[in-house]
Amino acid sequence: LRFFRKISRCNYLSFTPAIFLPVICETAKKEETIMQSSLFQISPVLTLTGLQLDATISLVSQLILDLESQIATLTQLDLDQHHILQIIATDPGNAYLQDELTSIRNQWTACLTRCADLEYSLEIGITTLEHSLDLAVLVTPLFSKDDLSLLDRAGNNLTILQKTFENLKKEHSRLIQIWSSRVSEHIQMEELRIAVDALLLLRDTWIPETTQLTTELLMTDPVVAFPPGYDFNSLIQEVVRSTEEKPEKLSERISHIVELATKALTTSNLTPMQKAQILLLKGKALNVIATLTQDTSEVKVTLERALELDPELADACCEMGEFEWLTVGPEAALNSLKKALKIDSQNPHILWRLSMLLRQLPKDSPSLCEFLSNSEFPDLIYQGDDVDATVATSLRLAHAAVRAAKASLGRAWECLGNALFTASLGDSSGGGVISRSLAAFAQAAKYSDVVSQPHFHFNRAGALNYVDNFNDALSSWFRASLLDPAWPAPRIAAMRCLKALQKMHTAVSTPLQSLDKITRKRVATLISTLSAPKSKTRHLGPFQNLRECSFDELSEGSNKGVVCCGGVVTSLPSDSELPLNLLIVDADGTFVVLRIFQISKGSGPSTKDVITIPNPIIEECSIPSDLIKLLRTFDACVRAEGSESPDDDDISLEVDGDSSIVDIKFRIVRVPSPQFLCVNGSRVGRMWTAAAVPKNVFFASV
Incomplete structure (x- = not known):
């Protein structure tokens, strides 16, 4: 009875020879008298030995089934990992796939631990079964067919269990080898991919990194x-x-x-x-x-x-x-x-x-x-x-x-x-x-x-x-020049823009009495034209219903419901290829810079034309003197180092020398398209309109 209670309490994951001790102890007590006893006296030992064999075979069989299940799980995990690794190869940055791979590898580790426990228990179980079978052979009568048949079945079961166990261990080892090989391949691929990514990043960040x-x-x-x-x-x-x-x-x-x-x-x-x-x-x-x-x-x-x-x-x-x-x-x-x-x-x-x-x-x-x-x-x-x-x-x-x-x-x-x-x-x-x-x-x-x-x-x-x-x-433009001093385009663009802005600032801020005689006469004529009530009505054209304002009355930003008029004093240097820059004056004698965009080359108002601007957009141009000095210093250093391209004709462009550099500050009237304007009372429409095409916009592929 103690033997069966022992079996019922046994956990096969902690399988030990202890479950066989009752029979072994009983056998030890009978050892001296076994040859002298009758068949009736031996039969209880044979019965217990048979029970021991059946229990051991049952437990070992259950362990084999559990190990087979774990091997099947390992096989599926290996296939899952292989599938995930193939997808990761095409999408290495996918965080979801990386999480899935981590989960699969955690399951694999847990499964390997389970297999190790099962194999240890099976080693003990099969060894115990072998010892139990040896004992049964010793106590079984030589001429009992039923008992010999029991031993034969037990021996066959032992052979089958041993072969199955060996095959499972081989499959286990094979799966570990395949898994390790795939992990090694993945590590090689990751090492290669990381090296390539680092190379591309270094290519793109070379100057800041070095x-x-x-x-x-x-x-x-x-x-x-x-x-x-x-x-x-x-x-x-x-x-x-x-x-x-x-x-x-x-x-x-x-x-x-x-x-x-x-x-x-x-x-x-x-x-x-x-x-x-x-x-x-x-x-x-x-x-x-x-x-x-x-x-x-x-x-x-x-x-x-x-x-x-x-x-x-x-x-x-x-x-x-x-x-x-x-x-x-x-x-x-x-x-x-x-x-x-x-x-x-x-x-x-x-x-x-x-x-x-x-x-x-x-x-x-x-x-x-x-x-x-x-x-x-x-x-x-x-x-x-x-x-x-x-x-x-x-x-x-x-x-x-x-x-x-x-x-x-x-x-x-x-x-x-x-x-x-x-x-x-x-x-x-x-x-x-x-x-x-x-x-x-x-x-x-x-x-x-x-x-x-x-x-x-x-x-x-x-x-x-x-x-x-x-x-x-x-x-x-300054940053672009810093990153590639030998590339003249950004430095030329910056110096050209700076020179144009300085001339605009000078044109707007120069008092009327300081202008040359011809310009003073032209400005006076324009002011007279703009001040005359009859001409004012004519110049407003289709914008008679809008409120007329002088340049000084306009606020920064868009001035909705307002119209202003100005006479063209002269053209101004271009700061880029895109706008047409003009100096205009209103009836009060206030100068502003007019910038017209999307205007076709060779088109636009002429000197002495009166331009009517509906809903004018006012912008404030402000360049600190510190930035001007910085750009001049850098330009001089590039020239001194000889880093500029000798093949570029525009490289000789320089800013006018001035010992006292001051802030640049003036107002701009921005016109997105000439179709909004009236010139001398007539609507321009699309006559001058053309989409701008930048000559020096670089869309580099790398």
Whole structure:
């Protein structure tokens, strides 16, 4: 009875030989008399031995079933991990997938612990079963058929259980080996991917990472970041030297990545998709210096092999488009990017590249016309005739890129800012589009890889200058020049704008009596014309119902329900390619600067014309003298270091010397489009209107 109670209390996970002690003890007591006893005396021992064998076989069988269940769980977990790793290879930044992988690995660890407990218990159980069977053989009568049959069945069960246990242990070991192999492959892929990501980030943040020109300095007000006496010569030398060293330093990292890729490709049991991912990462690394090497065949061959192994690998198509863009031109890249878009229309990297590429293609490009006539992507490709289809499609693609970016992507925001800026040049409805452009640029400026690029600051400066935010525009051009002193465009743009603003300031602030005789006479004539009641009525044209105000009565911002008149004194220097700048005077003799946008080249009012401006927009231009001194100092240092391009004719542009630099401050009347104006009493309409085309807006692909 004690024996059966012992069995009922037994937990097979803590299986021990203790359950067999009653029989063993009984046997020990009978050992001396067993040969002398009768069959009747032995039969209780045989019965207990049989019960012991049955109980042990039952418990070992249950342990085997539990181990089989755990092995099946391990098999499923291995398959789940393999599936997750394949998805992660195409979407490495997916946090949900990483959480799933962590959960699977935790379950795997728990299952391995359970298997270890079961195998330990089975080792003890099978050993105990072997001992029990040996004991049963000793106490069983030689000529009892029933008892011999019991022993035979027990022996067969023991053999089956032993073989099953050995097979399960082999399967367990095989699964551990496969799991370890896949984890090792994943670690290799992660190491390769991390190395490539670090390379791309270093490429985009090279100057802040290798010089004293940090991202913090770049985003600080230049007047604060670079106080008077700052050693620009040393900074320029450091930036130029670092730029020259960049290809060699990046090549060293690329060589290491190629070694990692080669090692990863030698791993056994790689699927074609895994090989394609490795080749894609290798191609991305090689593509970093594609424009700096004469032989680019390895990049092309690597990406082509990746596409052969996995034709649906959208990132490889995108990277091939990038390579063709860098080495041949934007038109050559269109087919690859279009193919990538067909595979994955939600890939932000494909979308923002296509958005930029469309703006770089000529209007009569056959490839562009074919793409715009494509009906596969009705949500992305604009099909109407009422607006520029290229600009509208580019804008849709840029918006889609921002929406598709699961993790925030600075390049997508930068592309959206550029697309909105381009769209705003043809927008005469107001400042809504350009305001959204500036907001997108502000979002992009939160990312170090974007802030470290000179073309970002150059394009942002163009948008800021377009809304007459000259202070921030000059600062952005200055940052672009700091990041690439050898690139003359931003420095020329800043100095040209500064020179124009200084002349506007001088023209507005110079007293009438200080003007030359011809100009005084012209101004007097204009004031007389504007003051005459009859001519005033005629000049107002269709705006008779609006309240007429002088320039001094206008408040900053939009003046709704108001009209003002001014006579053209002279034209003023252009601060950029976009507006027409004029000096005008009202009947009170107050001068302001008139800026007319979206005006065709060679068109516009002439000297002595009277311009009527309904709902005028007034802006205050204010440039502190500290910023002017900073720009002049930097310009002089660049020239002294010889970092400017000798091939650029505009590089000789200088600001007029002045020992006492003062703040620039004057008022501007902004006219978004000439169609709103009346000139000499006649409505201009669309006669002078033309969408502006910026000559120096750079939409770099990398």
